[in-house]
Amino acid sequence: MxxxxxxxxxxxxxxxxxxxxxxxxxxxxxxxxxxxxxxxxxxxxxxxxxxxxxxxxxxxxxxxxxxxxxxxxxxxxxxxxxxxxxxxxxxxxxxxxxxxxxxxxxxxxxxxxxxxxxxxxxxxxxxxxxxxxxxxxxxxxxxxxxxxxxxxxxxxxxxxxxxxxxxxxxxxxxxxxxxxxxxxxxxxxxxxxxxxxxxxxxxxxxxxxxxxxxxxxxxxxxxxxxxxxxxxxxxxxxxxxxxxxxxxxxxxxxxxxxxxxxxxxxxxxxxxxxxxxxxxxxxxxQTELVLTPVDTAISRAVHAAEWPVILADQGNNTAGGSPGDGTAILGGLKAHDWPDAALFIADPESVDRAWEAGIGGEVDLLVGGKNEPTNGDPVAIRARVRLITDLEVDFVTGDMKARLGRSAVVRCGQTDVILTQYPSSQTSPAYFRAAGIEPRERRIIVVQSAHLFRAEFEVREHIPRMIIEVDSPGITSPNTTRFTYHRVPRPIFPLDDFEWVGPEGELVQAGRQGN
Missing domain, CATH: 3.40.50.2300 (Response regulator)
Known part of the structure; x- marks a missing residue:
């Protein structure tokens, strides 16, 4: 055949x-x-x-x-x-x-x-x-x-x-x-x-x-x-x-x-x-059953009795289309005086500045918020450059590579910000390890991922003691109230509140909503 x-x-x-x-x-x-x-x-x-x-x-x-x-x-x-x-x-x-x-x-x-x-x-x-x-x-x-x-x-x-x-x-x-x-x-x-x-x-x-x-x-x-x-x-x-x-x-x-x-x-x-x-x-x-506001999420992570805590940055989910430069959580970490945390931001301009400063150099940066208005404004940081590299990630399965381009790790207080040329989803601990960071040793790990990270971080390696799904702004936010739709078939839930006449013309009643 x-x-x-x-x-x-x-x-x-x-x-x-x-x-x-x-x-x-x-x-x-x-x-x-x-x-x-x-x-x-x-x-x-x-x-x-x-x-x-x-x-x-x-x-x-x-x-x-x-x-x-x-x-x-x-x-x-x-x-x-x-x-x-x-x-x-x-x-x-x-x-x-x-x-x-x-x-x-x-x-x-x-x-x-x-x-x-x-x-x-x-x-x-x-x-x-x-x-x-x-x-x-x-x-x-x-x-x-x-x-x-x-x-x-x-x-x-x-x-x-x-x-x-x-x-x-x-x-x-x-x-x-x-x-x-x-x-x-x-x-x-x-x-x-x-x-x-x-x-x-x-x-x-x-x-x-x-x-x-x-x-x-x-x-x-x-x-x-x-x-x-x-x-x-x-x-x-x-x-x-x-x-x-x-x-x-x-x-x-x-x-x-x-x-x-x-x-x-x-x-x-x-x-x-x-x-x-x-x-x-x-x-x-419905999002209110699942997601946690940004400030509440960071506060819970900072004060958690057990760690690591993973913050899933829903609005900044690069696998769903975010440019990877959302700043809601970055700004929140700054407001909490830069706790022990690690996160990625795609920002080639800041990468160039960090490379110019060199390892050990101090640099003032305006990080993120440069691609899409809903991703937030750039966050001003003063940081020390810890690493400059062309970042490439080998996955555990050996079937794929991720090339993040010119990259730099800069530190603010106890927070490491991994700046990259290209966006990435951090679906695997391998992303952090490629940047010299062991996720098991950090209090807070931020992933720009809705749920794909769970397979490696949680199921395979059992790293987090807590996972918080964050209601952050951005073009991948699961919160439909943040968006205006023009082409989707209407009415549709959750954009519209209506009773559905089902496929055979019957009124479909709401049943048990699960647990």
Missing amino acids: RVALAGFNHETNTFHPRPTTLADFRGPQGTWQVGQEIIAASAGTRSVLGGMIEVGKDEVWDLVPIFFALHPPTTGILTDEAVDVIRENIVGPIARDRFDGILLHLHGAATAANRPDPEAVILREVRGAVGPTVPIVVVFDLHANIGLEWAEHADAIVGYKTAPHTDFYERGIEGARILGRALRGEIRPVVVVEKPPVMIKSGLMSMTTAPLALIKPPMFWLMQRGIELEREDKIINVSIAAGFGDADSATTGMTILVNTDGDRELGRRHARDLARLAWQLRRGI
Whole structure:
């Protein structure tokens, strides 16, 4: 069997001030792989593509790698040029060849200037190229705004089940195995999609069961119910896209996807039941149940009896699109006389000043607050330079590197500020260790991450004694009252207070709100 492998990943924050261009994908923080470059980079890794490649070997497919583009930092609206070039690199080679099956890894949260759902366009054109009988299987990210059109062109659509994401490889394996079963004629996959009118921002969808985790009932219980349904005959996969509320688009919001073996009516029934459950659990995503104001969070951390304490800087979540220079927590630490703490700020201008001063030099800086008005004003600091370096982070898994560019560690009182050329999410203790800081030895560790940090800091290394999710301002704040939406489908919770007439015309009543 001849199977094409391709992908396109970008999570678009439409509130981000800078558009995402073709150069971003080809730049130092992007991935641009053609043909065998995909195999060389992903074979043997615990990634989606790594899982797909492994199944391809097991199935003895003639697996043809086409193209893969990735820009991991979430940035602003994609330019039409970027989408057009990426689309042609995927669709063109597929249209010029013959394939028995198609495997696609699409993120699900891309938004372009004149194409609100560019991934649906790619799916539509791939389907047009291969015809109606060639099976197409898609694997997508949990933070996805899946449009109804996806189901018109794909045979099966499989999403991550974890946040933080720890099942890339498993979902790649699952998607490829579904394709294998379809190619052997064992199943005839069909997918049904429902969209309950619920929007979740990325800081409110953790599902980890780790001891310090604040379980967000809606996504946790929805996903558990979906997993239960997968035990039924004819149910191939149940996926729930939590959505990406940092994108103001026509497809924004939660999506329920039920993949069955040829039983569309069964899929529709379960998808509608899950949509109703999502509505009944919706009030569990209200920010006041989860987030702590900045000053309160810092005060609690400073006076905590046990440490380290992790402050999760929700409004400055670089994985969700923040430029990484939010100053709310930095300013709060200054107001608390620079306690024992460590945090990152992306500020190339301050990096240059620190490099000029040299190790041991004292420098006056205006740090952060230079990219986006909601990220706060620059904070004036006087600091001593402890380290200057080109910062590169090797992750524990060995599958990835993060290049933060020219960087400097400067100290104010007992607070270390790690200044970097490029933004970073600090999803792993490896970020701090690369800068010469051991997180276990610090009272306060600030991460510019909504929840992805939990997998390494909490689950793998058991570092924090307390985690506080901070209601900081910025373009990734989970607090929807900070934003004005123009394109999302209305009414939608939590932007609107309304009663929902469900998928079958019934009034869906609120149920138990979880615990």
